[in-house]
Amino acid sequence: MENIDWNAYFKGDNKDYDTKYLRTILESLLDNSIEDIRKNVNNCDIKVTEEKIKEYLNSKLEEENPELKKRRETSKKRNWINLSECTQKDIEESSQNFMDELDMVRYTYEPYTFFYYSHYIMILKSKINKLLYVIDGISSNNASKIEEELNNLDINIIDNKILKSDIIRLIIPTIYNIETLKSKTNEANNLDTYLTNKLSKHYLLKRDISEYEIYPSKSIIMNNLEYEGIPGYVKLTEKQKKKLLEERRKNIKYIASLQLD
Secondary structure, three states: OOOOOHOOOOOOOOOOOEHHHHHHHHHHHHOHHHHHHHHHHOOOOOOOOOOHHHHHHHHHHHHHHHHHHHHHOOOOOOOOOOOOOHHHHHHHHHHHHHHHHHHHHHOOOOOHHHHHHEEEEHHHHHHHHHHHOOOOOOHOOOOHHHHHHHHHHHOEOOOOEEHHHHHHHHHHHHHHHHHHHHEEEEEHOOHHHHHHHHOOOOHHHHOOOOOHHHHOOOOOOOOOHOOOOOOOOOOOHHHHHHHHHHHHHHHHHHHHHHOOO
């Protein structure tokens, strides 16, 4: 749902709407009540087990490369060979073992891949529930119970009215995260995923990638200009961006003053 036709929901030049309209738009776009949306989100789980994944990988090995499977079952682990003493047969076997090791990567279970999907899905569910909590609180005229969240989002509810811009700010990341959750859950439950996706901590370390970089933040808004434009988060208001820019200028001046001293 990348391109939402907002003209279908906002008519004329109205800048604010009844808070209940926020819920109405979300339920219309997702064709579901907010209660069922929450229920569907919380029911998004990985159904496959690690045991099933291992069984599947083994069955694919037998199906796609039975000769490789047979060699792996019968071959003995070899130590490094002394080239001055080895025979042609030793060299051929060593070369074959090396190629087999590479081919076996496709059929080898990598535990971190399963953890990656589990953790990613957990973060998305947490974020969506936070967003739904805010949307439900606003729409139910219970702004007082979410006062802290509203302050953090720079949303002001006056006389049970919410700005059109704030409705859009809340709905876009909510729908994006729900769609991403569905996609990630489908990937995690597709056994073929574990044939091609071999994510490991070693892989991350080798490429100088931290775990922090491969997961979204649990926060629904990032008070950081570097995150502006990244989907999945509530956009900053102009007031928030102005404040952050001013803080950045102050920091630059402070650092410059230290260097001059």
